[in-house]
Each structure stands twice: as structure tokens, then as C-alpha cells.
Amino acid sequence: MADGKRVTIVGGGPVGALNACYLSKKGYIVDLYESRSDIRKTENAVGRSINLALSLRGIEALKEVGLDEKVKALGIPMRARMIHLVNGKCYPVPYGKSGQHLLSVDRMKLNRDVLSAASEFPNVDLHFNHKFVSCDLATAKSTFVKTSPQLPDKEEVTITSDAIFGCDGAHSAVRRQLQKRRFDYSQQYIPHGYKELTIPPTEDGKYAMPANYLHIWPRHEFMLIALPNQDMSFTCTLFMAFSIFDTLTTEQKVLDFFREVFPSAVDLIGEELLKTDFFLLPPLPMVTVKASPYHYKDKVVLFGDAAHACVPFYGQGLNAGLEDVLVFHEILEKHNYAFDVAFSAFSEQRSKDGHAVADLSHQNYIEMRSSVTSSWFLFRKKVDSL
Ligand code: FAD
Numbered sequence: 001m002a003d004g005k006r007v008t009i010v011g012g013g014p015v016g017a018l019n020a021c022y023l024s025k026k027g028y029i030v031d032l033y034e035s036r037s038d039i040r041k042t043e044n045a046v047g048r049s050i051n052l053a054l055s056l057r058g059i060e061a062l063k064e065v066g067l068d069e070k071v072k073a074l075g076i077p078m079r080a081r082m083i084h085l086v087n088g089k090c091y092p093v094p095y096g097k098s099g100q101h102l103l104s105v106d107r108m109k110l111n112r113d114v115l116s117a118a119s120e121f122p123n124v125d126l127h128f129n130h131k132f133v134s135c136d137l138a139t140a141k142s143t144f145v146k147t148s149p150q151l152p153d154k155e156e157v158t159i160t161s162d163a164i165f166g167c168d169g170a171h172s173a174v175r176r177q178l179q180k181r182r183f184d185y186s187q188q189y190i191p192h193g194y195k196e197l198t199i200p201p202t203e204d205g206k207y208a209m210p211a212n213y214l215h216i217w218p219r220h221e222f223m224l225i226a227l228p229n230q231d232m233s234f235t236c237t238l239f240m241a242f243s244i245f246d247t248l249t250t251e252q253k254v255l256d257f258f259r260e261v262f263p264s265a266v267d268l269i270g271e272e273l274l275k276t277d278f279f280l281l282p283p284l285p286m287v288t289v290k291a292s293p294y295h296y297k298d299k300v301v302l303f304g305d306a307a308h309a310c311v312p313f314y315g316q317g318l319n320a321g322l323e324d325v326l327v328f329h330e331i332l333e334k335h336n337y338a339f340d341v342a343f344s345a346f347s348e349q350r351s352k353d354g355h356a357v358a359d360l361s362h363q364n365y366i367e368m369r370s371s372v373t374s375s376w377f378l379f380r381k382k383v384d385s386l
Pocket of ligand 1: 010011012013014015016033034035036051052053054130131132133167168169170171172173194237286303304305306312315316317318319320321
């Protein structure tokens with residue numbers, strides 16, 4: 001079915017690695033190039049979001065290569081949102097029917113597991129420390145530079161294959177190549193940035209809050225969320241306008257701010273850890289990317305954040321990226337493995353979905369900070385005499 005075709009995947013994130021599994025199962029000869037070193041051999045990167053919410057959409061895509069059970073076993077079910085009010089009171093807002101939940105998974109572990117699954121296929125070669133620089137769209141010939149610290153000269157490598165799959169994230173270099181053609185593209189940064197903090201386990205090694213929730217401290221202008229980790233800690237993400245981050249320049253200002261708006265979180269994080277973690281890294285930006293089409297003839301196609309990066313408030317960025325892989329392979333089969341028709345059909349279908357996820361994520365940016373409390377707020381106002 002693959003007729004000995006050789007394909008190049010750019011990016012060894014979860015989407016690129018999953019795509020390598022799917023393509024190799026179909027018999028393609030797969031070369032995956034990743035600019036970083038092998039994350040299975042390194043410590044967790046500081047500052048990148050540590051855990052994420054995986055939903056059915058992403059789990060279904062992992063199922064096809066037998067990774068769903070592994071991920072489910074290590075994920076922590078989050079059955080509802082737990083809303084934390086300023087006065088310290090909390091109440092749950094269920095996600096759906098009883099039995100439905102999201103999974104809090106370790107992002108790095110997920111990425112490592114999918115890379116390991118890909119490396120087990122005899123027809124997949126993983127090339128780390130290779131950064132994609134450019135390609136010839138007409139021939140799918142691509143150029144990489146080796147990024148290993150042992151190679152100061154940045155040696156160049158040119159690869160020829162039948163097609164290039166751009167899975168290289170929100171700032172995709174493959175997408176930049178498509179931008180030279182008739183290609184619609186927009187990117188929008190929101191005024192908010194994010195910063196990660198940690199709620200450590202209690203002294204007796206337990207979770208400091210009920211574990212099976214996505215905890216939210218919605219405060220309209222800003223918001224704190226916390227997802228549970230396997231080691232009994234929670235990773236918190238503070239979303240806030242850069243202009244407010246800019247005012248929090250001293251430890252005392254940070255403490256005063258948290259005591260005023262997130263008092264319960266200060267007790268959970270602990271003042272000392274809050275002061276250290278807050279100044280560890282600058283806040284990071286969030287971008288929405290919309291592109292169309294996602295492909296160039298039968299030579300290049302974009303998946304995941306490279307095609308449709310979105311702000312994280314809908315918790316669907318990676319889920320949608322993993323689903324790209326599932327949907328693409330259904331389309332590929334339907335069109336008898338003809339890349340030209342399949343790339344075009346995938347692009348047509350998925351760019352609409354990608355735009356929709358981006359818009360929904362943006363709407364939820366407002367919803368999570370405020371409206372999530374509104375209907376319940378009216379109800380609880382009576383109950384809790386706020
Ligand atoms: P990436 O994970 O960005 O991987 C791209 C890979 O390509 C990287 O390994 C990179 O090193 C490599 N690369 C980049 N450039 C090159 C190059 N030139 N050459 C070679 N390799 C290259 N999504 C969810 O579904 N649920 C959540 O709860 C969630 N929470 C989030 C929270 C935050 C704070 C943020 C910022 C995002 C969140 N997301 C979430 C979104 C999710 O992180 C992304 O959608 C997902 O990581 C996209 O996967 P990807 O494989 O397409 O891209």
C-alpha cells in the first residue's frame with residue numbers, strides 16, 4: 001500500500017511521533033527529524049507546561065497504535081472542574097455525565113512513550129539534533145542543520161523523500177515554506193501570558209487538594225488552574241495579562257497579590273516556594289495560528305500546532321493534533337494511498353476543524369476566567385451567602 005515510499009516527518013513532538021507510528025504501520029519508510037536531543041535521555045525541560053488534559057479525542061488516536069491503555073493507566077481522571085472562590089469556598093462543575101472525565105497526563109512522559117513506540121518499528125528512523133531549515137516544495141527535498149553541541153559548524157544535511165509532514169509546532173519552519181505560495185495565514189497573540197507554579201504534596205505525602213478535579217481560581221482578569229500529577233503534586237498555571245505580570249517585580253508584591261486574589265492557593269503552594277517559583281522564568285506567550293490550505297500538492301502537509309496552534313483554554317490543542325493523525329489516515333485509506341488526493345481532502349476537512357478549535361479556545365479564554373462562575377454564581381450566591 002505504501003509502495004516503498006519514503007516520507008520525512010519534521011518534529012518529534014507527540015503529533016510527529018504518533019504520525020511516525022501510523023505511517024510505518026502502513027509500510028512507509030519513515031525518517032523523523034527533531035531539532036532537540038532525545039528527550040527520553042534528558043531531564044524534563046523547565047518552563048514547558050508539565051501536564052495537560054487529554055480527552056477522548058486524543059485517546060482514540062492513541063488507541064490505533066496501542067498506546068491508549070498505557071496513557072490511561074498513568075493519567076489521573078479529572079471528573080469535574082473545582083471552582084475556588086476568593087473566600088476559600090469551592091464547588092464542582094461536572095464536565096459531562098457521570099463516568100465521563102478528562103485525564104491529567106505528564107506531557108513529557110506522553111511524548112517519550114509515543115517516541116518509544118515509533119522507535120520500535122523497523123521502518124522508522126529517529127534523527128535527533130536535526131533542525132529543519134528549508135525545503136524545495138516541488139521535489140520535497142529538505143535541508144536540516146545538525147544542532148548537536150558537539151558540532152559547532154552546524155553541518156548541513158539534505159534529504160530527499162516523497163513527502164514532508166510538518167509536525168514542528170506553533171512556530172513551524174515547514175509552514176514558513178508554504179507561506180511562499182498561495183497560502184492564507186494568520187497569527188494572533190493574546191495579551192495574557194502564563195507561568196507555572198507547583199503545589200507540593202502535604203508533609204505526609206498526600207495530595208493537598210482532592211486529586212480528581214481540574215482546579216480553577218477564576219478571577220475575570222486573570223486565572224489560576226491546577227492539574228494533578230502522579231507524584232501527589234499539582235502543577236498550577238497562572239494566566240494573566242503581561243501588563244500585570246510586569247507590575248509584580250518583588251517577592252513582597254507577589255505575596256500581596258496572591259494573598260488578595262488567590263489566598264487559598266498561597267496556603268497550598270507555600271510562601272517560600274511561591275516566591276522562588278514565580279521568579280524562575282518570565283511569563284510565556286500564547287498564540288493562535290490559522291492556516292489554509294494545510295498542504296502543497298502531494299509534497300507537504302501540516303499537522304498539529306504547525307497547522308492550528310490555539311490558546312490552551314479549551315484543552316484541545318494536542319487532542320486536536322493527535323486527531324489530525326487519525327483523520328488523515330482514514331482519508332489516506334479512503335483514497336487508496338494517493339497523497340495528492342488525500343492531502344487535499346485532509347486539508348479541506350481539517351482546516352475548517354482547526355479554525356473551529358481555535359475560535360472555541362479563544363471563547364473559552366473568556367469563559368474560564370469569568371463565565372464559568374456566572375450561572376453557578378447566581379445559584380451559589382444564595383447557598384453560600386457570599
Ligand atoms: P509540539 O509539541 O510543539 O512539538 C513540535 C516538535 O517539533 C518539538 O519537539 C520541537 O522541538 C520540534 N521542532 C520545532 N521546530 C523544528 C525544526 N525546525 N526542525 C525540527 N524539529 C522542530 N493541549 C491539550 O490538548 N490539552 C491541554 O490541557 C493543553 N494544555 C496546554 C497548556 C499550555 C500552557 C500550553 C502552552 C499548551 C497546551 N496545550 C494543551 C496545547 C499542546 O501543548 C499543543 O497543542 C501540543 O503540544 C502540540 O503538539 P505538536 O506535536 O503539534 O507540537
